Amino acid sequence: xxxxxxxxxxxxxxxxxxxxxxxxxxxxxxxxxxxxxxxxxxxxxxxxxxxxxxxxxxxxxxxxxxxxxxxxxxxxxxxxxxxxxxxxxxxxxxxxxxxxxxxxxxxxxxxxxxxxxxxxxxxxxxxxxxxxxxxxxxxxxxxxxxxxxxxxxxxxxxxxxxxxxxxxxxxxxxxxxxxxxxxxxxxxxxxxxxxxxxxxxxxxxxxxxxxxxxxxxxxxxxxxxxxxxxxxxxxxxxxxxxxxxxxxxxxxxxxxxxxxxxxxxxxxxxxxxxxxxxxxxxxxxxxxxxxxxxxxxxxxxxxxxxxxxxxxxxxxxxxxxxxxxxxxxxxxxxxxxxxxxxxxxxxxxxxxxx
Ligand SMILES: Cc1cc2nc3c(=O)[nH]c(=O)nc-3n(C[C@H](O)[C@H](O)[C@H](O)COP(=O)(O)O)c2cc1C
Numbered sequence: 001x002x003x004x005x006x007x008x009x010x011x012x013x014x015x016x017x018x019x020x021x022x023x024x025x026x027x028x029x030x031x032x033x034x035x036x037x038x039x040x041x042x043x044x045x046x047x048x049x050x051x052x053x054x055x056x057x058x059x060x061x062x063x064x065x066x067x068x069x070x071x072x073x074x075x076x077x078x079x080x081x082x083x084x085x086x087x088x089x090x091x092x093x094x095x096x097x098x099x100x101x102x103x104x105x106x107x108x109x110x111x112x113x114x115x116x117x118x119x120x121x122x123x124x125x126x127x128x129x130x131x132x133x134x135x136x137x138x139x140x141x142x143x144x145x146x147x148x149x150x151x152x153x154x155x156x157x158x159x160x161x162x163x164x165x166x167x168x169x170x171x172x173x174x175x176x177x178x179x180x181x182x183x184x185x186x187x188x189x190x191x192x193x194x195x196x197x198x199x200x201x202x203x204x205x206x207x208x209x210x211x212x213x214x215x216x217x218x219x220x221x222x223x224x225x226x227x228x229x230x231x232x233x234x235x236x237x238x239x240x241x242x243x244x245x246x247x248x249x250x251x252x253x254x255x256x257x258x259x260x261x262x263x264x265x266x267x268x269x270x271x272x273x274x275x276x277x278x279x280x281x282x283x284x285x286x287x288x289x290x291x292x293x294x295x296x297x298x299x300x301x302x303x304x305x306x307x308x309x310x311x312x313x314x315x316x317x318x319x320x321x322x323x324x325x326x327x328x329x330x331x332x333x334x335x336x337x338x339x340x341x342x343x344x345x346x347x348x349x350x351x352x353x354x
Contacts, residue, residue, distance in 0.1 A: 023215030062089025177205030192245025215248030216264030268309025
Protein backbone atom coordinates (compact mmCIF):
# COMPACT_ATOMS: atom_id res chain seq x y z
CA UNK A 1 0.00 0.00 0.00
CA UNK A 2 2.79 2.43 0.94
CA UNK A 3 4.65 1.65 -2.30
CA UNK A 4 1.57 2.38 -4.43
CA UNK A 5 0.94 5.57 -2.49
CA UNK A 6 4.52 6.72 -3.17
CA UNK A 7 4.07 6.45 -6.92
CA UNK A 8 0.60 8.02 -6.75
CA UNK A 9 2.07 11.01 -4.89
CA UNK A 10 4.91 11.32 -7.37
CA UNK A 11 2.55 11.23 -10.35
CA UNK A 12 0.14 13.78 -8.82
CA UNK A 13 3.01 16.09 -7.92
CA UNK A 14 4.31 16.08 -11.49
CA UNK A 15 0.94 16.30 -13.26
CA UNK A 16 -1.32 18.50 -11.10
CA UNK A 17 -1.05 21.92 -9.48
CA UNK A 18 -0.34 20.82 -5.92
CA UNK A 19 0.86 24.14 -4.50
CA UNK A 20 -1.19 26.34 -2.24
CA UNK A 21 -0.96 29.17 0.30
CA UNK A 22 1.52 31.99 0.75
CA UNK A 23 5.17 31.69 1.74
CA UNK A 24 5.29 35.32 2.93
CA UNK A 25 8.38 36.11 0.83
CA UNK A 26 6.51 38.65 -1.32
CA UNK A 27 6.09 40.78 1.85
CA UNK A 28 9.85 40.88 2.35
CA UNK A 29 12.21 43.17 0.46
CA UNK A 30 15.88 44.04 0.61
CA UNK A 31 16.94 47.67 0.45
CA UNK A 32 18.77 48.18 -2.83
CA UNK A 33 22.39 49.20 -2.41
CA UNK A 34 23.33 51.48 -5.32
CA UNK A 35 26.97 51.39 -4.23
CA UNK A 36 27.58 47.73 -3.36
CA UNK A 37 31.41 48.04 -3.54
CA UNK A 38 31.81 44.26 -4.09
CA UNK A 39 32.71 42.26 -7.19
CA UNK A 40 29.98 39.85 -8.30
CA UNK A 41 32.60 37.47 -9.66
CA UNK A 42 34.15 36.86 -6.23
CA UNK A 43 31.00 36.43 -4.11
CA UNK A 44 31.21 33.54 -1.66
CA UNK A 45 28.03 31.42 -1.59
CA UNK A 46 29.40 28.72 0.72
CA UNK A 47 27.11 27.66 3.55
CA UNK A 48 27.55 25.84 6.85
CA UNK A 49 25.00 23.65 8.62
CA UNK A 50 25.60 21.41 11.64
CA UNK A 51 29.35 21.78 11.13
CA UNK A 52 29.21 20.69 7.47
CA UNK A 53 30.24 22.88 4.55
CA UNK A 54 28.37 23.30 1.27
CA UNK A 55 29.22 25.13 -1.96
CA UNK A 56 25.87 26.93 -1.77
CA UNK A 57 22.83 26.91 0.56
CA UNK A 58 20.45 24.94 -1.69
CA UNK A 59 19.40 21.62 -0.16
CA UNK A 60 17.55 18.95 -2.14
CA UNK A 61 14.47 18.27 -0.01
CA UNK A 62 13.71 14.65 0.83
CA UNK A 63 11.02 13.39 -1.52
CA UNK A 64 11.27 9.92 -2.77
CA UNK A 65 12.30 6.27 -2.71
CA UNK A 66 10.03 3.40 -1.75
CA UNK A 67 9.07 2.18 -5.24
CA UNK A 68 11.38 0.64 -7.85
CA UNK A 69 10.55 3.46 -10.28
CA UNK A 70 11.79 6.07 -7.83
CA UNK A 71 15.35 4.73 -7.91
CA UNK A 72 16.23 6.70 -11.04
CA UNK A 73 14.71 9.88 -9.55
CA UNK A 74 16.84 9.58 -6.42
CA UNK A 75 19.87 8.69 -8.58
CA UNK A 76 19.51 11.89 -10.62
CA UNK A 77 19.02 14.03 -7.50
CA UNK A 78 22.03 12.42 -5.80
CA UNK A 79 24.31 12.89 -8.83
CA UNK A 80 23.36 16.58 -8.84
CA UNK A 81 24.07 16.90 -5.09
CA UNK A 82 27.47 15.24 -5.51
CA UNK A 83 28.45 17.40 -8.47
CA UNK A 84 27.25 20.65 -6.90
CA UNK A 85 28.61 20.00 -3.39
CA UNK A 86 25.24 20.40 -1.69
CA UNK A 87 23.11 18.36 0.72
CA UNK A 88 20.28 15.97 -0.09
CA UNK A 89 17.45 14.25 1.76
CA UNK A 90 15.58 11.06 0.89
CA UNK A 91 11.84 10.45 1.26
CA UNK A 92 10.37 8.42 4.09
CA UNK A 93 12.23 5.10 4.37
CA UNK A 94 9.31 3.31 5.98
CA UNK A 95 8.57 1.32 2.80
CA UNK A 96 12.11 -0.14 2.81
CA UNK A 97 11.76 -1.26 6.43
CA UNK A 98 8.58 -3.10 5.51
CA UNK A 99 9.99 -4.47 2.24
CA UNK A 100 13.81 -4.79 2.02
CA UNK A 101 13.58 -5.14 -1.79
CA UNK A 102 13.01 -1.38 -1.82
CA UNK A 103 16.26 -0.55 -0.02
CA UNK A 104 18.02 0.18 -3.31
CA UNK A 105 15.62 3.03 -4.13
CA UNK A 106 17.16 4.83 -1.12
CA UNK A 107 20.72 3.46 -0.94
CA UNK A 108 21.28 4.65 -4.54
CA UNK A 109 21.55 8.15 -3.03
CA UNK A 110 24.71 7.33 -1.07
CA UNK A 111 26.04 5.32 -4.01
CA UNK A 112 25.71 8.27 -6.41
CA UNK A 113 26.63 10.92 -3.84
CA UNK A 114 29.52 9.40 -1.88
CA UNK A 115 30.69 12.75 -0.47
CA UNK A 116 27.37 14.54 0.05
CA UNK A 117 25.61 15.39 3.30
CA UNK A 118 22.76 12.87 3.14
CA UNK A 119 19.71 13.06 5.40
CA UNK A 120 17.73 9.90 6.21
CA UNK A 121 13.97 10.28 6.73
CA UNK A 122 11.21 8.71 8.81
CA UNK A 123 7.93 9.88 10.34
CA UNK A 124 7.47 10.70 14.02
CA UNK A 125 4.55 8.27 13.95
CA UNK A 126 6.85 5.45 12.85
CA UNK A 127 9.58 6.02 15.42
CA UNK A 128 6.94 5.63 18.14
CA UNK A 129 6.70 2.01 17.03
CA UNK A 130 10.26 1.20 15.93
CA UNK A 131 12.94 -0.33 18.11
CA UNK A 132 16.19 1.65 18.15
CA UNK A 133 17.78 -1.02 15.97
CA UNK A 134 15.31 -0.22 13.17
CA UNK A 135 16.10 3.51 13.37
CA UNK A 136 19.80 2.63 13.11
CA UNK A 137 19.08 0.59 9.99
CA UNK A 138 17.50 3.66 8.36
CA UNK A 139 20.66 5.64 9.01
CA UNK A 140 22.92 2.85 7.72
CA UNK A 141 20.77 2.40 4.59
CA UNK A 142 22.02 5.71 3.19
CA UNK A 143 25.07 6.10 5.46
CA UNK A 144 23.32 9.25 6.65
CA UNK A 145 24.91 12.35 8.15
CA UNK A 146 21.64 13.27 9.88
CA UNK A 147 18.16 11.83 10.41
CA UNK A 148 15.06 13.87 9.58
CA UNK A 149 11.99 12.97 11.59
CA UNK A 150 8.99 14.32 9.74
CA UNK A 151 5.81 15.72 11.25
CA UNK A 152 2.95 15.50 8.75
CA UNK A 153 -0.24 15.57 10.78
CA UNK A 154 -2.10 17.77 8.31
CA UNK A 155 -1.61 15.10 5.66
CA UNK A 156 -2.49 12.28 8.06
CA UNK A 157 -5.74 14.09 8.94
CA UNK A 158 -6.85 14.05 5.31
CA UNK A 159 -5.38 10.78 4.03
CA UNK A 160 -7.98 7.95 3.96
CA UNK A 161 -5.40 5.62 5.56
CA UNK A 162 -4.05 8.44 7.82
CA UNK A 163 -2.85 7.88 11.38
CA UNK A 164 -4.08 10.66 13.64
CA UNK A 165 -2.82 9.35 16.96
CA UNK A 166 -0.14 11.97 17.62
CA UNK A 167 0.29 11.07 21.30
CA UNK A 168 3.80 10.14 22.38
CA UNK A 169 5.64 11.57 19.36
CA UNK A 170 7.73 14.08 21.33
CA UNK A 171 8.80 11.38 23.77
CA UNK A 172 9.79 9.13 20.85
CA UNK A 173 11.77 11.97 19.25
CA UNK A 174 13.55 12.59 22.56
CA UNK A 175 14.43 8.94 22.94
CA UNK A 176 15.83 8.69 19.38
CA UNK A 177 17.73 11.99 19.75
CA UNK A 178 19.49 10.63 22.84
CA UNK A 179 20.35 7.29 21.30
CA UNK A 180 21.49 7.68 17.69
CA UNK A 181 24.94 8.76 16.54
CA UNK A 182 23.78 11.39 14.00
CA UNK A 183 22.02 14.72 14.62
CA UNK A 184 18.22 14.81 14.41
CA UNK A 185 16.43 17.31 12.19
CA UNK A 186 12.74 17.76 12.99
CA UNK A 187 10.93 18.43 9.73
CA UNK A 188 7.48 19.64 8.80
CA UNK A 189 6.19 18.87 5.34
CA UNK A 190 4.28 22.04 4.42
CA UNK A 191 2.54 23.43 7.50
CA UNK A 192 5.52 25.04 9.28
CA UNK A 193 6.91 24.93 12.82
CA UNK A 194 6.05 27.49 15.50
CA UNK A 195 8.30 28.97 18.18
CA UNK A 196 6.57 26.92 20.88
CA UNK A 197 7.07 23.65 19.01
CA UNK A 198 10.68 24.54 18.15
CA UNK A 199 11.42 25.09 21.84
CA UNK A 200 9.90 21.71 22.75
CA UNK A 201 11.90 20.00 20.02
CA UNK A 202 15.10 21.67 21.19
CA UNK A 203 14.48 20.47 24.75
CA UNK A 204 13.93 16.97 23.36
CA UNK A 205 17.47 17.00 21.94
CA UNK A 206 16.74 17.86 18.29
CA UNK A 207 19.72 19.58 16.60
CA UNK A 208 18.02 21.46 13.76
CA UNK A 209 14.68 22.24 12.17
CA UNK A 210 13.51 22.01 8.58
CA UNK A 211 10.59 24.39 8.79
CA UNK A 212 8.64 22.86 5.86
CA UNK A 213 6.41 25.92 5.82
CA UNK A 214 3.21 26.72 3.98
CA UNK A 215 3.15 28.24 0.51
CA UNK A 216 4.67 25.45 -1.56
CA UNK A 217 3.64 21.84 -2.02
CA UNK A 218 0.39 21.31 -0.11
CA UNK A 219 -0.15 17.76 1.11
CA UNK A 220 -3.76 18.60 1.90
CA UNK A 221 -4.17 19.50 -1.77
CA UNK A 222 -2.38 16.33 -2.90
CA UNK A 223 -4.67 14.23 -0.70
CA UNK A 224 -7.74 16.12 -2.01
CA UNK A 225 -6.72 15.01 -5.53
CA UNK A 226 -6.28 11.44 -4.34
CA UNK A 227 -9.69 11.52 -2.65
CA UNK A 228 -11.61 12.52 -5.78
CA UNK A 229 -14.05 9.61 -5.22
CA UNK A 230 -14.57 10.45 -1.54
CA UNK A 231 -16.42 13.81 -1.35
CA UNK A 232 -15.90 14.19 2.42
CA UNK A 233 -12.12 13.82 2.22
CA UNK A 234 -11.90 15.89 -0.94
CA UNK A 235 -13.78 18.71 0.80
CA UNK A 236 -11.52 18.39 3.85
CA UNK A 237 -8.35 18.56 1.74
CA UNK A 238 -9.61 21.61 -0.14
CA UNK A 239 -10.59 23.41 3.09
CA UNK A 240 -7.14 22.88 4.60
CA UNK A 241 -4.98 23.21 1.47
CA UNK A 242 -3.47 26.54 2.62
CA UNK A 243 -3.30 25.68 6.33
CA UNK A 244 -0.07 26.37 8.15
CA UNK A 245 2.67 28.82 9.05
CA UNK A 246 4.14 30.55 5.97
CA UNK A 247 7.75 29.56 5.36
CA UNK A 248 9.11 33.10 5.87
CA UNK A 249 7.31 33.37 9.23
CA UNK A 250 8.38 29.90 10.35
CA UNK A 251 12.07 30.73 9.78
CA UNK A 252 11.77 33.36 12.52
CA UNK A 253 9.47 31.22 14.67
CA UNK A 254 11.91 28.30 14.75
CA UNK A 255 15.07 30.36 15.15
CA UNK A 256 16.07 28.72 18.45
CA UNK A 257 17.77 26.01 16.35
CA UNK A 258 19.74 25.94 13.05
CA UNK A 259 17.27 26.05 10.18
CA UNK A 260 16.63 24.60 6.76
CA UNK A 261 14.02 26.81 5.08
CA UNK A 262 11.76 24.64 2.93
CA UNK A 263 8.29 25.16 1.48
CA UNK A 264 7.66 27.15 -1.68
CA UNK A 265 11.27 28.19 -2.28
CA UNK A 266 11.22 28.74 -6.03
CA UNK A 267 14.08 31.13 -6.84
CA UNK A 268 17.38 32.52 -5.60
CA UNK A 269 15.83 35.76 -4.33
CA UNK A 270 13.69 33.70 -1.94
CA UNK A 271 16.85 31.82 -0.93
CA UNK A 272 18.55 35.17 -0.17
CA UNK A 273 15.53 36.30 1.87
CA UNK A 274 15.52 33.02 3.82
CA UNK A 275 19.21 33.39 4.64
CA UNK A 276 18.64 37.03 5.63
CA UNK A 277 15.90 35.88 8.01
CA UNK A 278 18.29 33.39 9.63
CA UNK A 279 18.12 30.11 7.69
CA UNK A 280 21.34 28.15 7.15
CA UNK A 281 20.14 26.15 4.11
CA UNK A 282 17.11 26.29 1.79
CA UNK A 283 15.31 23.12 0.78
CA UNK A 284 13.74 22.80 -2.66
CA UNK A 285 11.37 19.93 -3.39
CA UNK A 286 8.70 20.05 -6.10
CA UNK A 287 10.64 22.15 -8.68
CA UNK A 288 13.35 19.46 -8.81
CA UNK A 289 10.99 16.56 -9.38
CA UNK A 290 10.34 16.96 -13.12
CA UNK A 291 13.99 17.78 -13.89
CA UNK A 292 15.02 14.63 -11.95
CA UNK A 293 12.76 12.49 -14.14
CA UNK A 294 14.79 13.75 -17.11
CA UNK A 295 18.25 13.24 -15.57
CA UNK A 296 20.79 14.91 -13.30
CA UNK A 297 21.82 17.53 -15.87
CA UNK A 298 18.37 19.08 -15.63
CA UNK A 299 18.52 19.14 -11.83
CA UNK A 300 21.96 20.78 -11.99
CA UNK A 301 20.65 23.41 -14.43
CA UNK A 302 17.70 24.28 -12.20
CA UNK A 303 19.84 24.61 -9.06
CA UNK A 304 22.53 26.57 -10.93
CA UNK A 305 19.88 29.11 -12.03
CA UNK A 306 18.74 29.48 -8.43
CA UNK A 307 22.35 30.08 -7.31
CA UNK A 308 22.80 32.74 -10.03
CA UNK A 309 19.66 34.47 -8.77
CA UNK A 310 21.00 34.31 -5.21
CA UNK A 311 24.27 35.91 -6.34
CA UNK A 312 22.45 38.89 -7.84
CA UNK A 313 20.66 39.49 -4.52
CA UNK A 314 24.03 39.29 -2.75
CA UNK A 315 25.60 41.68 -5.26
CA UNK A 316 22.80 44.26 -5.05
CA UNK A 317 22.92 44.29 -1.26
CA UNK A 318 26.73 44.49 -1.13
CA UNK A 319 26.99 41.07 0.53
CA UNK A 320 30.27 39.27 -0.14
CA UNK A 321 29.18 36.18 1.80
CA UNK A 322 25.91 34.70 3.05
CA UNK A 323 26.51 36.00 6.54
CA UNK A 324 26.42 39.58 5.21
CA UNK A 325 22.83 39.01 4.06
CA UNK A 326 21.89 38.54 7.71
CA UNK A 327 22.89 42.10 8.56
CA UNK A 328 21.65 43.86 5.44
CA UNK A 329 18.48 45.98 5.89
CA UNK A 330 15.24 44.10 5.28
CA UNK A 331 11.74 45.55 4.93
CA UNK A 332 8.86 43.38 6.12
CA UNK A 333 5.37 44.55 5.24
CA UNK A 334 1.76 43.32 4.87
CA UNK A 335 0.38 40.15 6.36
CA UNK A 336 3.84 38.83 7.21
CA UNK A 337 4.70 41.94 9.27
CA UNK A 338 1.31 41.83 11.00
CA UNK A 339 1.66 38.14 11.79
CA UNK A 340 5.16 38.58 13.19
CA UNK A 341 4.11 41.56 15.30
CA UNK A 342 1.11 39.67 16.69
CA UNK A 343 3.46 36.82 17.53
CA UNK A 344 5.74 39.20 19.45
CA UNK A 345 8.69 39.47 17.04
CA UNK A 346 10.67 42.70 16.71
CA UNK A 347 10.84 43.45 12.98
CA UNK A 348 13.87 45.71 13.31
CA UNK A 349 17.26 44.06 13.09
CA UNK A 350 19.46 44.81 16.12
CA UNK A 351 21.63 47.23 14.10
CA UNK A 352 18.53 49.09 12.86
CA UNK A 353 17.06 49.69 16.32
CA UNK A 354 17.59 53.28 17.36
C1 LIG B 1 6.70 14.02 -4.26
C2 LIG B 1 7.09 14.48 -2.88
C3 LIG B 1 7.29 13.54 -1.89
C4 LIG B 1 7.64 13.92 -0.59
N1 LIG B 1 7.89 12.96 0.36
C5 LIG B 1 8.34 13.32 1.58
C6 LIG B 1 8.70 12.34 2.53
O1 LIG B 1 8.59 11.14 2.29
N2 LIG B 1 9.16 12.76 3.74
C7 LIG B 1 9.27 14.08 4.04
O2 LIG B 1 9.72 14.42 5.14
N3 LIG B 1 8.91 15.04 3.16
C8 LIG B 1 8.46 14.70 1.93
N4 LIG B 1 8.13 15.67 1.02
C9 LIG B 1 8.11 17.08 1.45
C10 LIG B 1 9.33 17.88 1.01
O3 LIG B 1 10.49 17.44 1.67
C11 LIG B 1 9.13 19.39 1.28
O4 LIG B 1 9.06 19.61 2.67
C12 LIG B 1 7.87 19.93 0.66
O5 LIG B 1 7.67 19.39 -0.63
C13 LIG B 1 7.89 21.46 0.56
O6 LIG B 1 8.85 21.91 -0.35
P1 LIG B 1 8.46 22.39 -1.85
O7 LIG B 1 7.36 23.40 -1.72
O8 LIG B 1 9.72 22.96 -2.43
O9 LIG B 1 8.00 21.17 -2.58
C14 LIG B 1 7.78 15.30 -0.28
C15 LIG B 1 7.57 16.24 -1.29
C16 LIG B 1 7.23 15.86 -2.57
C17 LIG B 1 7.00 16.92 -3.62
